[in-house]
Amino acid sequence: MTWVLANLGLIWARTLDHVVLSLPPIVICFVIAVPLGWFARRYRVSRGIILTGAGLLYAVPSLPLIFVLPAVIGTSLLSPVNVIIALTLYGIALMVRVVTDGLDSVDADVRQSASAMGYSTWSRFWQVELPLSGPVLLAGMRVVAVSTVSLVTVGAVIGVQSLGSLFTDGFQRGIQAEIVAGLVATVALALVFDGALVLAGRLLMPWTRRVAPPKPSVPLEVSAA
Amino acid sequence: MNLFASAIDWILDPANYVGLNAIPLRIGQHLVFSLVTLVFASAIAIPLGYLIGHTGRGRGLAVTTSGGLRAIPTLGLLTLVALWVGIGVVAPYVALTVLAIPPILAGAYTGFEAIDRRTIDAARAVGMSELQIVRKVELPLGLPLLIGGLRSATLQVIATATLAAYVADLGLGRYLFSGLKTRDYAEMLGGSILVILLALALEGIFALIQRFVVPRGVSGRLGTAPKLRTGGPAAAR
Numbered sequence: 001m002t003w004v005l006a007n008l009g010l011i012w013a014r015t016l017d018h019v020v021l022s023l024p025p026i027v028i029c030f031v032i033a034v035p036l037g038w039f040a041r042r043y044r045v046s047r048g049i050i051l052t053g054a055g056l057l058y059a060v061p062s063l064p065l066i067f068v069l070p071a072v073i074g075t076s077l078l079s080p081v082n083v084i085i086a087l088t089l090y091g092i093a094l095m096v097r098v099v100t101d102g103l104d105s106v107d108a109d110v111r112q113s114a115s116a117m118g119y120s121t122w123s124r125f126w127q128v129e130l131p132l133s134g135p136v137l138l139a140g141m142r143v144v145a146v147s148t149v150s151l152v153t154v155g156a157v158i159g160v161q162s163l164g165s166l167f168t169d170g171f172q173r174g175i176q177a178e179i180v181a182g183l184v185a186t187v188a189l190a191l192v193f194d195g196a197l198v199l200a201g202r203l204l205m206p207w208t209r210r211v212a213p214p215k216p217s218v219p220l221e222v223s224a225a
Numbered sequence: 226m227n228l229f230a231s232a233i234d235w236i237l238d239p240a241n242y243v244g245l246n247a248i249p250l251r252i253g254q255h256l257v258f259s260l261v262t263l264v265f266a267s268a269i270a271i272p273l274g275y276l277i278g279h280t281g282r283g284r285g286l287a288v289t290t291s292g293g294l295r296a297i298p299t300l301g302l303l304t305l306v307a308l309w310v311g312i313g314v315v316a317p318y319v320a321l322t323v324l325a326i327p328p329i330l331a332g333a334y335t336g337f338e339a340i341d342r343r344t345i346d347a348a349r350a351v352g353m354s355e356l357q358i359v360r361k362v363e364l365p366l367g368l369p370l371l372i373g374g375l376r377s378a379t380l381q382v383i384a385t386a387t388l389a390a391y392v393a394d395l396g397l398g399r400y401l402f403s404g405l406k407t408r409d410y411a412e413m414l415g416g417s418i419l420v421i422l423l424a425l426a427l428e429g430i431f432a433l434i435q436r437f438v439v440p441r442g443v444s445g446r447l448g449t450a451p452k453l454r455t456g457g458p459a460a461a462r
Contacts, residue, residue: 059428061384064417067401071228071414146296153298157391158405164300171304171392179308183301190296 003177011166015185018162021152024084026145026193029091034137036092037099038125050096058093062086062154083155090151091144098140102133135208138201142194149190153182163189232414246399248419255396255423258389259382262318266325266378271371274333278367279359287334291327299324299385307392317389324385325378332374336367368438376431383424397423 004011040050069075069082106129114128130137153164166182169175202209235241241248277283302323307316340363348362390398400416403409 056425056428059380059424060421061380061387061424063384063387063398063401064420067413067417068421071232071410077410077413143295146292150296150298153300154388156300157388157402164298167298167301167304168391171307174308176305176308179301179305183297183305186298186301187293187296 001177003175004181007178007181011163011181011185014161014163014165014182015189017165018149018152018186018189021080021083021155021160021162022087022145022149022189022193025087025091025148026141028088029095029144030137030141032088033092033095033099034130037096037103040096040100041103047100051100054093054096057089062090062151063157065089066155066158078159080155080160083152083160087148087151091148094144094147095137095140098137099133102136102140103129105136106132131205134201134205138197138205142197145193145197146190149186149193153186228410228414231411232418235411235415236419251397251399252419252423255383255386255398255420258314258317258321258396259379259386262321262325262382262386263329263375263378265318265322266329267375269322270326270329271333274330274371275337275359275363277330278334278337279355279363281338284334284338287330291331294324294327299388300391303385303389303392312392314393314395317386317393317395321382321385321389325382328374328377328381329371330374332371332377333367336370336374337363339370340366365440368440369435372431372435372438376428376435379427379431380424383420383427387420 036050040047065086066082067077069085070077070079073085075081110128110132111124114124119128152162153167156162156164156168163182163186166178166185170178170182236248274287277287299320302320303316306320310316310319344366345358345362348358353361386396387398387401389395390402397416397420400419401413404412404414404416
């Protein structure tokens with residue numbers, strides 16, 4: 001505890017580093033995964049290719065990926081960009097599947113009714129399909145956020161600073177309190193991100209507040225909102 | 226591209242096939258370590274998961290615990306346990322067993338939960354005992370989701386075993402860290418490629434197993450197959 005009190009400044013600085021590394025992957029993966037998931041659902045062939053590719057990408061271990069990326073994209077080995085890109089790739093791999101599932105969960109009758117009312121494919125996607133798959137997407141993004149915050153720490157072993165640096169430093173210097181502080185701070189940050197997503201979901205999808213909390217595999221109730 | 230060429234050269238270099246740092250030996254270590262961890266984790270998680278799935282009790286606790294464990298960074302757990310028990314192979318075994326439990330547990334109890342209640346009621350109605358229901362109905366029907374959980378756990382263990390080389394002289398991860406220390410990018414890249422190939426090979430094997438363990442009555446033409454969310458991280462939730 002004395003270590004923590006004496007090093008609050010350090011913990012705060014690493015927390016900020018951590019936020020800088022984890023926020024971009026979370027945002028970028030969503031922006032990329034939505035159109036990709038839509039495209040995966042659009043054609044039988046694209047579905048097979050994209051979902052298999054996402055599955056394989058997700059199977060690639062994180063540390064080796066961070067080592068391989070510099071050879072592929074020409075960054076320096078110690079660049080934080082590698083960590084950001086690696087985590088974005090994982091986020092995409094996870095979210096593409098979720099987006100596909102989410103869009104699948106929209107009732108075909110609802111889709112047809114929307115078309116019958118005169119929605120174009122484009123506006124039907126934005127105004128009907130995407131909002132209705134919202135709860136599923138939110139559940140997926142919560143998983144992405146928590147696992148991204150946790151995975152950022154891996155970068156510390158090659159020297160990319162984050163809360164993970166408290167693990168490597170604490171390990172090398174034999175300070176247990178430093179590692180525990182890192183663990184607590186990482187989990188706390190994950191909870192903050194998770195809470196922010198839940199809050200965003202409440203604001204963006206007010207109709208979900210009245211029905212039971214959504215689960216990804218359960219077909220969505222089409223409420224009268 | 227010559228970076229990859231030098232990594233391939235490193236992988237094929239005969240000098241890397243002799244002694245205590247030989248590639249086949251490291252692959253063997255990596256696999257044995259992962260297998261032992263998975264056996265430990267399964268021994269704890271599968272009976273517990275089946276108990277939760279069969280009785281329906283303790284589900285909330287299991288969901289919360291596995292969700293919470295996901296937020297815990299592997300590296301933190303590894304280094305902390307390593308400080309407690311000292312540098313060596315014990316710390317990775319403990320840390321990785323803890324990390325492998327949630328996906329297997331989730332696979333075990335969701336496998337039971339995904340079964341149509343009417344199927345179980347029918348089994349009870351024809352006079353099966355509780356033990357028979359577990360053995361002859363729930364076990365085979367829940368197997369695909371359990372294998373899905375084992376698949377997620379395996380991927381995670383293979384990945385984390387690489388990281389475990391940070392605290393122990395163990396597995397393919399050694400190449401990454403020793404290459405990092407000596408600034409030998411060919412070694413780091415070569416080692417990384419080997420880990421990635423190993424992970425993808427196991428993923429492929431599990432995909433096949435998962436296909437084969439679906440009971441014939443479910444996969445077949447009966448048309449009443451329950452919706453199985455097989456594989457992937459979502460199934461581990």
